[in-house]
Structures are given as C-alpha cells and as structure tokens.
Amino acid sequence: MSKNHLHSVKIIKLVERQLGRDADAELIDELSAHMEECPECKIYVDSVKQTIKLYRVTDQKQSIPNDVSDRLFKVLKLKK
Amino acid sequence: MEEQRTEKQLVADAKNGDQSATASLVQMHSAKIYSLAIRIMQNKEDAEDVLQETFIIMMNKLHTFSGKSSLYTWLYRIASNVAYGKFRDKKHLDPNLSPDEPNFKTMSGHELHHWPDHLDDKLDDEAFRNCLMQALEELPENYRTVFVLRDLENMSTRDTANILEISEANVKVRLMRSRLFLRDQLLNHFKCVERPS
Structure with missing residues (x-):
C-alpha cells in the first residue's frame, strides 16, 4: 500500500473487522463500495484474504504418530 | 462395544471411572489436540508435552465438565492454555503486552504488489x-x-x-x-x- 494512501488505516480496520466476522452489513457495504473505487485497497484486501485461505487450505490435520500415541496411553496408564 | 457408545455416554461412563470409556475419549480426540499443539508450538517435543498434559488434566478434571460445550471444545481450551502457559514459562511473556509493541514488522508503508495468479x-x-x-x-x-x-x-x-x-x-x-x-x-x-x- 502506498505511503500516500491516506485512508489505508481506516480500510485496514474495516477489513479486519470483516475478516474477523465482527462487521455488520453496513460496514461490509462501506468496504465493498470503497474497494470498487480503489484498486489499491482491493489488492490489499484480496491479498490478506488469500493469505488466510492459503493457510486454511494447507492446514491439514495431522495424524498422531503411533509412538506418540503409545507414550500418551502409557503416561495416562490406559489400555488402547 | 465402544463404537456404539456416544461421546456423551462415554463422558458419563468415564466420570464413573470406566477406564475403557476414558481410553475411547483419548483415542477420539488425541490426533486433533496433537495437531493443534503442533501448530502452536511448532515443534514435536513441546507438542507432545502439551498433548500429554491436556489429557492428564482431562482425566483429573472431567468431573467438572458440564457438557455445555462439546468435549473437543473443552479439551481445545485446555490445550491452548497449556501451550500458551509453556510460552509464558519459557519466555516470561507479558499477557498484557501493549498493542503498540515495538519492533514488529507491519505492512504500513510497504509497496503493494499484485499477487501471482493461480x-x-x-x-x-x-x-x-x-x-x-x-x-x-x-x-x-x-x-x-x-x-x-x-x-x-x-x-x-x-x-x-x-x-x-x-x-x-x-x-x-x-x-x-x-x-x-x-x-x-x-x-x-x-x-x-x-x-x-
């Protein structure tokens, strides 16, 4: 985002509220309207959303290794 | 047979001292808790510590579990607390860290580039x-x-x-x-x- 993008702070806050599911419909409308007129903010918003999406997609749930599971049951004194 | 008992039944039985029910609950949730611990701790040894401490707490405190949330949510909070506690122990993190904490890189003033497609x-x-x-x-x-x-x-x-x-x-x-x-x-x-x- 350029140093001269004076409304960036406001937009960042709006984006964070939207991404954080803390925004109401009015704020989302305001953000959407602004992005239609402002390519820089649209790039910013899209890139932050994309970052989160990439992490969610790659966030494969790991299976627990057998040795870790064995030690867990041993510590808990439980039978598998 | 364990697979025929619901989680709610398993919790009730575990509270009454049924070891096989407790083992089933551990089996059901250990992979998810380990996965969470790995993501937070970023190393396997610490993640295993978090895993073990979480289920030790589960066994000691299960009688306090009210069932208002799912067991996983309850375990998840325990695991998160244990993990964060480890950071605090290791690095003496200040829980009231200022939002204006210095020396943290932000994008402010950075040049904005288009991201690659696809x-x-x-x-x-x-x-x-x-x-x-x-x-x-x-x-x-x-x-x-x-x-x-x-x-x-x-x-x-x-x-x-x-x-x-x-x-x-x-x-x-x-x-x-x-x-x-x-x-x-x-x-x-x-x-x-x-x-x-």
Whole structure:
C-alpha cells in the first residue's frame, strides 16, 4: 500500500473487522463500495484474504504418530 | 462395544471411572489436540508435552465438565492454555503486552504488489508449502497463537482473549499484525520465485 494512501488505516480496520466476522452489513457495504473505487485497497484486501485461505487450505490435520500415541496411553496408564 | 457408545455416554461412563470409556475419549480426540499443539508450538517435543498434559488434566478434571460445550471444545481450551502457559514459562511473556509493541514488522508503508495468479496451484509446490510454514514459524509465539486460534481454529475473539488472558482489543491487534506479517513474508517469497534466474 502506498505511503500516500491516506485512508489505508481506516480500510485496514474495516477489513479486519470483516475478516474477523465482527462487521455488520453496513460496514461490509462501506468496504465493498470503497474497494470498487480503489484498486489499491482491493489488492490489499484480496491479498490478506488469500493469505488466510492459503493457510486454511494447507492446514491439514495431522495424524498422531503411533509412538506418540503409545507414550500418551502409557503416561495416562490406559489400555488402547 | 465402544463404537456404539456416544461421546456423551462415554463422558458419563468415564466420570464413573470406566477406564475403557476414558481410553475411547483419548483415542477420539488425541490426533486433533496433537495437531493443534503442533501448530502452536511448532515443534514435536513441546507438542507432545502439551498433548500429554491436556489429557492428564482431562482425566483429573472431567468431573467438572458440564457438557455445555462439546468435549473437543473443552479439551481445545485446555490445550491452548497449556501451550500458551509453556510460552509464558519459557519466555516470561507479558499477557498484557501493549498493542503498540515495538519492533514488529507491519505492512504500513510497504509497496503493494499484485499477487501471482493461480496461487492455489502453488500448493502442490513443496517449496511454497515450506515457505508458508516457515513464515508461520517466524511469527512471535504470542502472535502465532492468536492467528492459529482465530484464523485456523475459528475460535471467537472473546474465547481467544480468555485463553490468552489478554483483552479482545489486543487479540484483534495481534491478529491484524499476524495477517500482515504473513502476507508480507509470502509476498517476499513470490518475488523470489518469480524473479528470472
């Protein structure tokens, strides 16, 4: 985002509220309207959303290794 | 037979001292808790410690579990607390860290670039996946925990704040900075891989 993008702070806050599911419909409308007129903010918003999406997609749930599971049951004194 | 008992029945039986029910609950949830612990701790040894401590607490405190939330949510809060406690023990993190904490890279003033198209295709690229993980590792723990809980685990701002013993405002600030940090780290990676050799 350029140093001269004076409304960036406001937009960042709006984006964070939207991404954080803390925004109401009015704020989302305001953000959407602004992005239609402002390519820089649209790039910013899209890139932050994309970052989160990439992490969610790659966030494969790991299976627990057998040795870790064995030690867990041993510590808990439980039978598998 | 264990598979015919619902989780609710297993919890009730475990509360009454049924070891096989307790074992079934551990079996049901240990992989998910281990996965959460790995993401927060970023190393297997500490993650295993978190896993073991979480289920030790479960066994000692199961009688206090009211059943208002799912057992996983309850375990998840325990695991998050244990993990964050380890950071506090190791590094004496200040739970009331100022939202204006200095020396943290933000995107403010950074040049904005278009991102490459078809980013999803890059997920097959091991170097790109490593870059994603490396960027997450480079996030300071008190930021990474917020990012994992809020964005990867979809925990609410309030619950995250309660677990980490910080204000909701601080959760929001850390989340914003985490996202910007990760975004910038990935952007640097794109610049490297897109640059002609």
